[in-house]
Structures are given as C-alpha cells and as structure tokens.
Amino acid sequence: MDLNTIKVIAFDADDTLWVNETFFRDAEIAFAKHLLDYGDEEDIVRMLLDTEIRNLDTYGYGIKGFTLSMLETAHRLMxxxxxxxxxxxxxxxxKQMLAEPVEVLPHIEEVLEELSKKYKLVVATKGDLLDQERKLIKSGLIDYFHHVEIVSDKKETQYKKLVKHLDIEPQEFLMIGNSLKSDVIPVLAMGGYAFHIPFHTTWTHEQVDDEINHSKFRALTNAKELLDIL
Amino acid sequence: MDLNTIKVIAFDADDTLWVNETFFRDAEIAFAKHLLDYGDEEDIVRMLLDTEIRNLDTYGYGIKGFTLSMLETAHRLMxxxxxxxxxxxxxxxxKQMLAEPVEVLPHIEEVLEELSKKYKLVVATKGDLLDQERKLIKSGLIDYFHHVEIVSDKKETQYKKLVKHLDIEPQEFLMIGNSLKSDVIPVLAMGGYAFHIPFHTTWTHEQVDDEINHSKFRALTNAKELLDIL
Incomplete structure (x- = not known):
C-alpha cells in the first residue's frame, strides 16, 4: 500500500475520537425503563430504533432528533x-445528553499530536455542527484539527464533494472511523484510503457484515496502530 | 468603494435566499392559539421566545431546537x-415546518445566475446542515453555489475561520444577508465587505438599531440592486 500520496486525514468524530454511542444506548435503556408499563425493554428499544430510522430523512443525526424520536415513540406507546x-x-x-462530558478514546491524543505534524487533519462528521464543535472544544482536541467538515450524509457523493472542497484528489485523502458503512465503503468507492477502527458498540443501523478486501483499506484494532503505519 | 478585490460572495440562506421567519412566526401563533386556555397570545409568544433564547446555547438554531422549545414552553405553561x-x-x-416548500425570494434566481459567472458563490448559514441542504435542493438554486458553509454562530471569530477556510483575504470576501447583527457587523469588523438586504420580518433577537456607516457596507432594498453594483 503506497501511503505517500496522503495529504489530508479526516477523522470521524463520534466513537472514533470520543465515546458517543454509549450515551445513546444508556438513554434508550432509561427510556425503556420509564415506559415498562407499556411493553418490555427490548420491544420498546426496537420501537424507538424503528422511529429513529423512519425519521432520519426528516431529523438527520444527533441528539435533538433522537429526543424528538423518543417523544414520538412514547406517544405511539402511550x-x-x-x-x-x-x-x-x-x-x-x-438536555442531559447534550451536556455530557466528552470522554476521549484511548491513544487518540498522542496519535493526533504526531499525525498533525505531517498531515492536515480534519474532522468529518454527520452530526449537528453546534454539538460537534462543543465536543471538540470540551475534548481538548480542537487545536490538532484544521477545521470541522459537517456532511449531511456519508455516502460517496458527499465524500466527492468533501475532497473537491479540500482541493485534493481522492488518493490524497484518508478517512479514519469506526463505521464500515459510513467511513470506509464510500471512501474506497471514490478512490480514497480508509482505515477502520471499531468501537465496542456500533449502532445496528450502521452494521455491515461483509469482509472488505481492498488495497487502500486497513482494519486496525486501536488508534495507536496508526503511528506504525503513517 | 473598491469592489474589485472581491472574489467570493457568501449569501445568508434563511430570509435572504428564501422565506423562513414567516414559518416560525406562523408556528408561534398556532402554538399560542393551541394554548389559549393558559394565557393570552402575546404572553405565550413572549414566553416561547424567552425559552428559545435560553436554549440557544444548548440547541442552536433550526426547527428541531424550536420544536423542543415549544414542548418545554407548553410544559412550563400547562x-x-x-x-x-x-x-x-x-x-x-x-415535522410540518421541516416539510414546508421553499419559497425563493424575488430576483434571487436571476441575480445568482449573473453573479455566478463572475464570482465564486457560497451559502453561509448557521442553520442545521440537513435542513439547509434540503432547502437548497428544493429551491432549485443549488447549482449556482460552490458549496454550503455551516457556521455554529455568525460572529467575527467564525467569519475569520470561514475566510481562512476559503483560502482568501477578508477584503476578497463579501457577505450578503438580511441580518445586520449576524451578516454585516462581524464581517465589517474583520475587514470584509457586507451588504444588507432586509427581510420584512426579522426575529426580535436579531434586531440591531444602530445606523451603519462604513466604506465596505451597502444597504440595499432588494436583491436586484446587486446587479447594478457588482
């Protein structure tokens, strides 16, 4: 794998730089427990997930849309x-979720410090801008990044726009993230590099089971391995 | 005024390219009417506005935060x-607000068509990305713009970052928008050009009454006047 062409490294934010899904999973369980008179925990969580997915086109990603989907699910149930x-x-x-402290994942800080000396680093996320900027400030990681790129979705189209926007070629772009579906597959499809670092919980909607075999792909087990490769 | 330095023109989106505040004003009135058993219309609207402003740091701008603030206000009242x-x-x-058709403001299309031949045009907005991209597609204006810049707030700091991100100098940047507070004052402060085109309704929170006297400022009455100047 010839990595010498890489100029810009984009990091996914939630569950790549810091813990995020855990807060959603905890909130889902608290929500289900609050509504136990109306169904068992597993059914309520499944119904909430179903509402979230149906609302994705309307609400997009993030805590505000999740809150609105919890309200809608409660109304459906009750x-x-x-x-x-x-x-x-x-x-x-x-509001509690929006106020959660940011828990940076292991090795991320030292990895960013090293990589920021050789590459332009950006954050590429489909979350809510205000929410992501707040987390970036709270995390103490903001100075390692050139800027934050908010994308409305993480499909090939949006990555092509992102690369054009960064004024580079696809083979000069490396995406690092925890989601094969969002951070890896569409980036490889447009000709960029993509490294996968799994997070212990991955949202059901994001799971892709296929094995990936591609010259511009690497599967890592933790962020520290980046320093051996780049 | 020497306008020859301008390379990039950024347009505010809501109430500059298309109607937006009207939907919020209509929603506020419908909300107040729904709750008339708990107060008179004016008081309820004022209470909602108060909730929105207190929630701005938490929810940011956009329809989802507005919906959550309506729910909170109803709970405070009831x-x-x-x-x-x-x-x-x-x-x-x-959800109705998120699904509203986009009503492009007068003269915008012909103005963008002309200006896009001479300048790089971008949209600079503090709304929600998904929501703004959807409106840009629905409006039919998307092809006139190079890209959409979402900013978490419209203060001098964010405009400096925007100009750096666009790889230009402040005097190569012109901002056009309906809010003196958000689109004009911070842009002039960092050394850019700013033109004001008022919209008939401007959110109370956005109003600035000072007169502006600045060599890089122009007050217009409608978008068509841009073609006489640029």
Missing amino acids: GDKMNAETTAFILDKG | GDKMNAETTAFILDKG
Missing part, C-alpha cells in the same frame, strides 16, 4: 395516556 | 396538565 411527566422526562434526558 | 394531544400537536407542527 397514546392518550402520554403525560407531562413523560414529556418532561424525555426533554430532560435530551 | 404543568401537570400537559397531555398527549399537545405533545402530538407540537411534534406534528415541527
């Missing part, structure tokens, strides 16, 4: 019994 | 009486 207490519980849960 | 009907009404109102 019908006319939906009350002030449940609404307030969900609104509070959303 | 207390334990907040019911399924009101929650569903507000969730529906938010």
Whole structure:
C-alpha cells in the first residue's frame, strides 16, 4: 500500500475520537425503563430504533432528533395516556445528553499530536455542527484539527464533494472511523484510503457484515496502530 | 468603494435566499392559539421566545431546537396538565415546518445566475446542515453555489475561520444577508465587505438599531440592486 500520496486525514468524530454511542444506548435503556408499563425493554428499544430510522430523512443525526424520536415513540406507546411527566422526562434526558462530558478514546491524543505534524487533519462528521464543535472544544482536541467538515450524509457523493472542497484528489485523502458503512465503503468507492477502527458498540443501523478486501483499506484494532503505519 | 478585490460572495440562506421567519412566526401563533386556555397570545409568544433564547446555547438554531422549545414552553405553561394531544400537536407542527416548500425570494434566481459567472458563490448559514441542504435542493438554486458553509454562530471569530477556510483575504470576501447583527457587523469588523438586504420580518433577537456607516457596507432594498453594483 503506497501511503505517500496522503495529504489530508479526516477523522470521524463520534466513537472514533470520543465515546458517543454509549450515551445513546444508556438513554434508550432509561427510556425503556420509564415506559415498562407499556411493553418490555427490548420491544420498546426496537420501537424507538424503528422511529429513529423512519425519521432520519426528516431529523438527520444527533441528539435533538433522537429526543424528538423518543417523544414520538412514547406517544405511539402511550397514546392518550402520554403525560407531562413523560414529556418532561424525555426533554430532560435530551438536555442531559447534550451536556455530557466528552470522554476521549484511548491513544487518540498522542496519535493526533504526531499525525498533525505531517498531515492536515480534519474532522468529518454527520452530526449537528453546534454539538460537534462543543465536543471538540470540551475534548481538548480542537487545536490538532484544521477545521470541522459537517456532511449531511456519508455516502460517496458527499465524500466527492468533501475532497473537491479540500482541493485534493481522492488518493490524497484518508478517512479514519469506526463505521464500515459510513467511513470506509464510500471512501474506497471514490478512490480514497480508509482505515477502520471499531468501537465496542456500533449502532445496528450502521452494521455491515461483509469482509472488505481492498488495497487502500486497513482494519486496525486501536488508534495507536496508526503511528506504525503513517 | 473598491469592489474589485472581491472574489467570493457568501449569501445568508434563511430570509435572504428564501422565506423562513414567516414559518416560525406562523408556528408561534398556532402554538399560542393551541394554548389559549393558559394565557393570552402575546404572553405565550413572549414566553416561547424567552425559552428559545435560553436554549440557544444548548440547541442552536433550526426547527428541531424550536420544536423542543415549544414542548418545554407548553410544559412550563400547562404543568401537570400537559397531555398527549399537545405533545402530538407540537411534534406534528415541527415535522410540518421541516416539510414546508421553499419559497425563493424575488430576483434571487436571476441575480445568482449573473453573479455566478463572475464570482465564486457560497451559502453561509448557521442553520442545521440537513435542513439547509434540503432547502437548497428544493429551491432549485443549488447549482449556482460552490458549496454550503455551516457556521455554529455568525460572529467575527467564525467569519475569520470561514475566510481562512476559503483560502482568501477578508477584503476578497463579501457577505450578503438580511441580518445586520449576524451578516454585516462581524464581517465589517474583520475587514470584509457586507451588504444588507432586509427581510420584512426579522426575529426580535436579531434586531440591531444602530445606523451603519462604513466604506465596505451597502444597504440595499432588494436583491436586484446587486446587479447594478457588482
């Protein structure tokens, strides 16, 4: 693998730089427990996930859309019994999530410090800009990055736009992230490099089971391995 | 005014390219009317605006945060009486707003067509990316723009980052928008050009009453005047 062409390295944010899915999983469980009179935990979580996926085109990704989907799911479950207490519980849960401290993943800081000496680093995320910028500041990682690229989705089209926007060629671009579906497959498809670092929890909607065999792909087990390769 | 240095023109999106505030004003009134048992219209609208402003740091700008602020305001007003009907009404109102057709403002299309021949045009907005990209596609204006810049706020710091990101000097940048506070004052402060085109409704939170007297500023009454100047 010839890595000498790489000029810009883009990092996914949530669950690549810092913990994120854990907060959503915890919130789902708290939500289900609040509504146990209306179904068992597993069914309620599945119903919430179903609502989230149906709302993706409308709400996009992020905590605000998730909060609205929790409210909609509660209404589907409770019908006319939906009350002030449940609404307030969900609104509070959303605000708590937005206020969570940022937990940077292992080795990330030392890896960014080294890589920022040789490459232009950017964050490429489909989250909410305000939310992601806040996390970047709280994480203490902001100075390692040239800027944050918010993309409305992570498909080949958006990566092509991103590369054009960065004024580089696809083979000068490396994406690093925890999602094969969002961070790896579309980047390889447009001719860029993509390295996968899995996070212990990956959202059901993001899972791709295929094995990947590609000259511009590397599967890593943790961020530190980046320093052996780049 | 020497306009020959200008290379990139950034347009604000909401209420500069298309109608937006009107939808929020209509939603506020519908919200207040739904809650007339709990206060008069004016007081309810003021209470909602107060909630929105207190939530700006948490939710940022956009329809999802506005929907969450409507829910919070209803809960403040109704207390334990907040019911399924009101929650569903507000969730529906938010989704309706997200699905509104885009109404492009007068002269915008012909102005963009002309200006795109001489300048690089971008959209600079602090809205939600998914929402703004959807509006740009629906509006039919997307091909006139090089890309969309989402900024977390429109202060001098963010404009400096934007200009750096565009790889130009402040005096090569012109911002066009309907808000003196967000589109004009911070741009002039960093040394860029800024033209103001007012929209008939401007959010109370955005109003600035000072007169502006600056060599790089122009006050226009409609978009068509741009073609006489640029």
